[in-house]
Amino acid sequence: MPSEHQKRLKTLQAYLIEKNLDTMIISDPAAIAYYIGVKFDPMERLWLLLVPQEGPSQVIANELFVLDDLQVDDLSITWVKDTHTISQAFQSLVYPLDQEKHLQVGIDKNWRAGQFLPIAADYPNATFTLASDIVDQQRAIKTIEEQKAMRLASEINDRAMGRLIQEVLPLGLSELEAVDRLKTIYAQEGADSGFSFDPIIAYGGNGADPHHEPDHSKPLPGDAIVIDIGCQHQGYCSDMTRTVYYGEVSDLDRKLYNLAKQANQAGIEAVICGQPLSSVDQASRNVIAKQGYDENFTHRTGHFIGQETHEAGDVSASNHTPIQAGNIFSIEPGIYLSGQTAVRIEDLVIAHEDSVEVINHYSKDLTVIPLAKTE
Incomplete structure (x- = not known):
C-alpha cells in the first residue's frame, strides 16, 4: 500500500500531466519534506527533488546529508560530492534531463539563482517555468x-x-x-x-x-x-x-x-x-x-x-x-x-x-x- 508521501508524489505527477510539464524541480526544503518526509536546512548546498511526469522521483543530495528517515521506498538518490559544481551534480543524475529533447520544466519560487542559472545554461533546449502554484495548491x-x-x-x-x-x-x-x-x-x-x-x-x-x-x-x-x-x-x-x-x-x-x-x-x-x-x-x-x-x-x-x-x-x-x-x-x-x-x-x-x-x-x-x- 503506498505511503502518504507516495500518494502526494502521484498527485503531483497528475498535475504535471495536466500542466504539460515534463519535470518539476523542487528546492524549497519544506516542500521537499512534504513529499518525502525529510526536513532540514541544507544551507548553501544542493538539495533538490526532481519529479517526472511518470516513474520514480529522485533527490539530489550532498553526500554530507543523512537521509535515514526517507519515507518514499522507490525514490532514487544522486549523491553529490561537496567539491562538485552545480553542473557536475546534474550530469551525474540517475535519470538525467534529456539535453536533446525540448523539455518543459517547472521550478519553484525559492530556487536560488546561483544554483538555477548554471543548470539553465546547461539545458538551452529546456523551458523553465515558475510552477510553485502546483505545489502550493496541493499543500493548501x-x-x-x-x-x-x-x-x-x-x-x-x-x-x-x-x-x-x-x-x-x-x-x-x-x-x-x-x-x-x-x-x-x-x-x-x-x-x-x-x-x-x-x-x-x-x-x-x-x-x-x-x-x-x-x-x-x-x-x-x-x-x-x-x-x-x-x-x-x-x-x-x-x-x-x-x-x-x-x-x-x-x-x-x-x-x-x-x-x-x-x-x-x-x-x-x-x-x-x-x-x-x-x-x-x-x-x-x-x-x-x-x-x-x-x-x-x-x-x-x-x-x-x-x-x-x-x-x-x-x-x-x-x-x-x-x-x-x-x-x-x-x-x-x-x-x-x-x-x-x-x-x-x-x-x-x-x-x-x-x-x-x-x-x-x-x-x-x-x-x-x-x-x-x-x-
Missing part, C-alpha cells in the same frame, strides 16, 4: 491525517496558553522571561519541536507593533497583553493569539476587545467553501471599520498554515481564490493604537464542505489576570 488542501495533526498541535497550544495566562503572567515577569517559561511549558505539554515561530508576548504599547519582539519590559497595571504563540508537533504547526489585561481593564480596552472578538467571530462565520477568501477578510474588517477603527487594523485577516506557520495562501482583500474543503488558515483581526494599547484575537479554522471547524478552544472571554504580589 490538508488530508484527513494532516487535519488530525493540526488538531493535536492546537490542543497542545491551548494547554500552553492556559498555563501561560494562569501560571506565568500573574508573576509580573518581563516579556523575555515569560517567553523562556513558555518554552518549558511546551516541552512539558508534549510539543516535540518547540516553537513554530518566535513567540510574541507584548505588554501595553508594545502590542501596537503586530510583530513586536519581546524585550525586558514588565507589565504595568491596566496593560493589555497580546500573546501570539505556537508550537510544532509531529511536523505541523499551531498558532493562536489571545489578549488579556493586567490587573484592570479600561473602558477603551474593553470596547476594543469586544470589537476584535466580534470581528473574529464574523470572519469564522464567513468561511464557506466556494466563497472567496477575501470575503472572510471583508467580514472581519467591516466589524472594525463600522466603529471607526479601520485604519488601526493594519494587516491581512489571516494566513494559511500547516507544516510551516506561514504557507502560500492568505486571507486578504486581494485574494479572491475560492475557499476549498481542507484549507486551514488563521482568522486574526487586530486593532492597534500606536504607543497606547492593542488587541488581537486569533483562531485557526478548517474549512469543510458544509461547515467550518475552529481548532483552538482556549477561552475568548475577556480576562483580567491578577497583579503580581509584592513583598
Whole structure:
C-alpha cells in the first residue's frame, strides 16, 4: 500500500500531466519534506527533488546529508560530492534531463539563482517555468491525517496558553522571561519541536507593533497583553493569539476587545467553501471599520498554515481564490493604537464542505489576570 508521501508524489505527477510539464524541480526544503518526509536546512548546498511526469522521483543530495528517515521506498538518490559544481551534480543524475529533447520544466519560487542559472545554461533546449502554484495548491488542501495533526498541535497550544495566562503572567515577569517559561511549558505539554515561530508576548504599547519582539519590559497595571504563540508537533504547526489585561481593564480596552472578538467571530462565520477568501477578510474588517477603527487594523485577516506557520495562501482583500474543503488558515483581526494599547484575537479554522471547524478552544472571554504580589 503506498505511503502518504507516495500518494502526494502521484498527485503531483497528475498535475504535471495536466500542466504539460515534463519535470518539476523542487528546492524549497519544506516542500521537499512534504513529499518525502525529510526536513532540514541544507544551507548553501544542493538539495533538490526532481519529479517526472511518470516513474520514480529522485533527490539530489550532498553526500554530507543523512537521509535515514526517507519515507518514499522507490525514490532514487544522486549523491553529490561537496567539491562538485552545480553542473557536475546534474550530469551525474540517475535519470538525467534529456539535453536533446525540448523539455518543459517547472521550478519553484525559492530556487536560488546561483544554483538555477548554471543548470539553465546547461539545458538551452529546456523551458523553465515558475510552477510553485502546483505545489502550493496541493499543500493548501490538508488530508484527513494532516487535519488530525493540526488538531493535536492546537490542543497542545491551548494547554500552553492556559498555563501561560494562569501560571506565568500573574508573576509580573518581563516579556523575555515569560517567553523562556513558555518554552518549558511546551516541552512539558508534549510539543516535540518547540516553537513554530518566535513567540510574541507584548505588554501595553508594545502590542501596537503586530510583530513586536519581546524585550525586558514588565507589565504595568491596566496593560493589555497580546500573546501570539505556537508550537510544532509531529511536523505541523499551531498558532493562536489571545489578549488579556493586567490587573484592570479600561473602558477603551474593553470596547476594543469586544470589537476584535466580534470581528473574529464574523470572519469564522464567513468561511464557506466556494466563497472567496477575501470575503472572510471583508467580514472581519467591516466589524472594525463600522466603529471607526479601520485604519488601526493594519494587516491581512489571516494566513494559511500547516507544516510551516506561514504557507502560500492568505486571507486578504486581494485574494479572491475560492475557499476549498481542507484549507486551514488563521482568522486574526487586530486593532492597534500606536504607543497606547492593542488587541488581537486569533483562531485557526478548517474549512469543510458544509461547515467550518475552529481548532483552538482556549477561552475568548475577556480576562483580567491578577497583579503580581509584592513583598
